Amino acid sequence: MNTVIAFVLIFGALVFFHELGHLMLAKRAGILCREFAIGFGPKILSFKRNETVYTIRLLPIGGFVRMAGEDPEMIEVKPGYHVGLLEGKDGKVEKIITNNKEKYPQARIIEVEKADLEHGMYITGYEEGSEEGLKRFEVSEQSFFITDGQEVQIAPYSRQFASKTLGQRAAAIFAGPFMNFLLAFVILLFLGLFQGAPVDLPKLGELTKDGTAMSSGLKEGDTIESINGKSVSSWRDVVEIIRANPEKELNFQVNRKGEDLSVKVVPEKFSAGGQTIGRIGAYTPVEKGFVSAVKYGASETYNVTKEIILGLGKLITGQFSIKMLSGPVGIYDATDKVAQSGIENLFRWAAMLSINLGIVNLLPLPALDGGRLLFFLVEAVRGKPIDRQKEGMVHFIGFALLMLLMLVVTWNDIQRLFLQ
Known part of the structure; x- marks a missing residue:
């Protein structure tokens, strides 16, 4: 169960921050983002905030941000259609009812002659019960279709992905992978803050209780100056000598708080990757800050x-x-x-x-x-x-x-x- 929780949290975080990058840059460019989804397939959970529906879907194989204009609009208003129009206080159409119009008695029913809901934002048509002839109705930039009782926001061309500059579109797409790199950096940054950042210095880090380093008298923080008379300048030098000498006595010359000491250590034998190597039970030194x-x-x-x-x-x-x-x-x-x-x-x-x-x-x-x-x-x-x-x-x-x-x-x- 712990593994399941860990996997779900890790996968969810990776996909969430990736898609969040797309969402943030798309919204910043003024693109209408219809859905922010984690996973594919049937919806498990969904809620709407502002213009965007946030969903968790069944199949954990990725995610997506559905931006207006990337896919063909699912609802069209063509000549000859009968639709209901609900107008706002400014006289512009705020809602276009495509079916079940009888549920909206206050709506003005028209037979569409022409509709431009991308550039011109208007509908022309003949209103039922009126003898005025062809009328033109201005449609608000913030307007909605109502189909089967569900509202779908209309996307003027200025809110669609394709209307944005090449730089804005590229930034919205690149932001997803960039957020993954940023997330990795932040995780490693916090590990460095709480555990300390490994440094390549000839200095002993934390010692294990069952290691030969502790039993031989070495202590955490000892600075190693030489091993068997060979000077060392990095932790990598120290590790290479220890690994190459399993079960062989090594003479460590160390400096402990200004005092020079000589300590004899025998690395224990250990199998790793099909090889026999030596180890003394000392971790890489770390530096905090x-x-x-x-x-x-x-x-x-x-x-x-x-x-x-x-x-x-x-x-x-x-x-x-x-x-x-x-x-x-x-x-x-x-x-x-x-x-x-x-x-x-x-x-x-x-x-x-x-x-x-x-x-x-x-x-x-x-x-x-x-x-x-x-x-x-x-x-x-x-x-x-x-x-x-x-x-x-x-x-x-x-x-x-x-x-x-x-x-x-x-x-x-x-x-x-x-x-x-």
Whole structure:
């Protein structure tokens, strides 16, 4: 149950902050955001705040922000339609009733002659019970359709995604992956604040009670000057010597609060990755402080990003098999193992997953944020956007292929679980 909770919280946080990036920049640009969703499929929970419906959906495989203009509008008003109009105090139409008009006796019923609800924001038509002939009704920028008793906000062209500048559209799309990198940095920053930021100094960090370092007389904070007469200048130097000498006596020359001491330590034998190495039960030294934590968060975010990109490069060149990729099932299994090793490692795992999500979404593939940005780049080069229907078809095919890949990866994850 703890693993389920950890997985749901981590997955939910990664998707939430990713989509929040899209939502914030889209709203800042003035785009009407109809829905902010975590997950896909049937709705489990939903509520509306201001213009946006916030939903949690059944399938935990991502999320989305539905912006006006990205998909064809579901409701149209065509010539010959009969609709009801409810006007506001300023005389402009605020609600257009498409069916069940008898439930709104105060509405003015008209037969539509022409409607422009994107640019001109008006409807012309003939009102029932009136002999005045063709009338023109101005429609408010903040107006709604009412269909089956449900209100759907009308999106003038100025509120649609396509109406915004190339820079505004690119920023709204890029903000999602950026928030994943920012989330990872913040997680690692807080780990650095509460635990201390690891530093590469020849100084002993926390000692384990059952390690040979403590039983030999070494203490946390001792500065190591040399081992077996070989000077050391970093924690990496210390670790390399210890790992290379299992069950061999080592002479540590240390400085403890200004006093030089000589301590003999025998690293215990330990198996790791098929190799036999030595260890003494001492953790990496840490440095506490806000500046150190910021440096740690930035450097770790950079290092993890670099490693993931190198891994993707190996996948492209064939050095890394697709069978080694993990989907939701594999990530759940890994989360279970990481959760058992402690809350600190679980937070580091969450930061790594957040960076991974950001990088994957920036890949220049259809249906991903990177694919959208690639289309924007083409638009910038050619000076005009690509046909929306053609772009939509490319993204649809890309999404279908991604779902197929997800199924293959999930099947591989399930096979690995049964073979363990």
